[in-house]
Amino acid sequence: MRLLSLLAAASLGACAPRGTCRGDYCGTVVFAAIGQPVTLLPPVSDQVLDRDIGDQIFLRLAEIGPDLNTVGDSGFVPELADRWTWTDSLTLAFHLDPRARWQDGRPVTARDVAFTFAAYTDTALDSPFRDDLKRIATVTAPDSATAVFRFRSRYPEMFYDAVYDMRILPRHLLDTVPLARWRTAAFGRHPVGDGPYRFVRWTPGQSLELAADSAFFLGRPHIRSLVWRFTSDLSVAVTQVIGGEADAIEVLVSPTNIARAGAASHLKLYPYPGSAYMMVGFNLRAQAGRGPHPIFGDVRVRRAMVLATDRAQMAQSVFGGAAKVPPGPIPESWSRLWFPDVNVPPYDPAAAARLLDSAGWRLGGGRDSVRHKDGRALAFTLDVP
Numbered sequence: 001m002r003l004l005s006l007l008a009a010a011s012l013g014a015c016a017p018r019g020t021c022r023g024d025y026c027g028t029v030v031f032a033a034i035g036q037p038v039t040l041l042p043p044v045s046d047q048v049l050d051r052d053i054g055d056q057i058f059l060r061l062a063e064i065g066p067d068l069n070t071v072g073d074s075g076f077v078p079e080l081a082d083r084w085t086w087t088d089s090l091t092l093a094f095h096l097d098p099r100a101r102w103q104d105g106r107p108v109t110a111r112d113v114a115f116t117f118a119a120y121t122d123t124a125l126d127s128p129f130r131d132d133l134k135r136i137a138t139v140t141a142p143d144s145a146t147a148v149f150r151f152r153s154r155y156p157e158m159f160y161d162a163v164y165d166m167r168i169l170p171r172h173l174l175d176t177v178p179l180a181r182w183r184t185a186a187f188g189r190h191p192v193g194d195g196p197y198r199f200v201r202w203t204p205g206q207s208l209e210l211a212a213d214s215a216f217f218l219g220r221p222h223i224r225s226l227v228w229r230f231t232s233d234l235s236v237a238v239t240q241v242i243g244g245e246a247d248a249i250e251v252l253v254s255p256t257n258i259a260r261a262g263a264a265s266h267l268k269l270y271p272y273p274g275s276a277y278m279m280v281g282f283n284l285r286a287q288a289g290r291g292p293h294p295i296f297g298d299v300r301v302r303r304a305m306v307l308a309t310d311r312a313q314m315a316q317s318v319f320g321g322a323a324k325v326p327p328g329p330i331p332e333s334w335s336r337l338w339f340p341d342v343n344v345p346p347y348d349p350a351a352a353a354r355l356l357d358s359a360g361w362r363l364g365g366g367r368d369s370v371r372h373k374d375g376r377a378l379a380f381t382l383d384v385p
Contacts, residue, residue: 039188057193058167110141255320
């Protein structure tokens with residue numbers, strides 16, 4: 001259970017065509033990026049920048065729709081699959097769009113889908129997404145156009161698990177590369193995808209460029225090229241946007257940077273309910289899993305930690321007006337859908353003290369301001385990014 005969380009999202013930017021091209025399929029957008037990708041091979045890295053770029057190169061079977069629904073298959077938008085059918089409550093068949101092609105001209109097939117699932121779930125690769133796919137038992141390809149998913153049990157987000165964390169990979173380009181070598185594979189630096197943009201170049205420490213695929217089967221992208229310009233410093237990235245060296249930045253920003261961007265007349269800030277949140281997660285088990293955690297195994301202690309922390313003031317201090325305190329570890333974009341009536345726990349140190357007393361964590365006499373229980377101090381280590 002994760003009870004202490006912050007949600008913040010903001011974007012700022014401007015976009016204008018670059019170069020001399022004219023017409024509907026034109027222009028370049030330059031993103032100011034913090035850091036640089038690890039690899040562009042999707043199952044290997046869960047870094048945000050890697051995924052942002054990878055989403056332009058590789059497709060999923062289907063994509064979450066504008067309503068952000070993740071329960072059932074309602075609202076999902078077809079991508080590589082133009083339709084899907086439930087054979088029974090545990091069996092889902094995706095029917096691939098016959099127009100889908102890899103950027104080297106080869107057709108995308110159900111064998112690619114089965115190969116992708118096998119790679120994502122293989123312990124030799126140990127993908128960070130493997131655990132998210134554990135309730136899918138098998139993926140098979142009874143024919144070249146049909147990929148069949150068999151689940152271990154029924155649950156609300158079966159369809160979401162089948163599509164969201166897997167970007168389909170080209171079997172014919174990767175099946176000869178041992179999974180143990182995928183993290184350093186050349187493919188991750190020169191990917192061949194099936195998405196709207198093709199890889200062009202990656203200059204380490206400087207930039208990465210993609211170009212629109214004019215033959216993309218779902219329609220030619222209207223922006224001709226995308227460029228990510230790398231920096232290790234957020235303030236430098238914001239300066240690049242303000243100075244016109246970049247068109248856009250999308251990050252969790254500080255009140256200072258929001259003010260800087262807001263003061264630039266040629267920029268516009270776009271606040272929106274974001275899909276990001278920050279939180280503190282409590283260990284619930286003791287080391288080596290031997291019983292409950294001696295402190296956080298008790299729900300009363302976890303609840304007390306929430307009540308004793310002025311999260312609203314923290315959000316204001318760190319993010320200004322660009323953050324809200326959610327009722328749990330959920331982004332604001334979801335809270336409006338699923339948790340409209342859940343109250344955010346208040347800042348209440350007195351109630352926190354009563355909960356700690358009831359859990360046996362009591363203050364000592366005299367000058368001792370540290371709570372103890374059975375001779376153990378109420379103290380712990382907090383890891384931060």
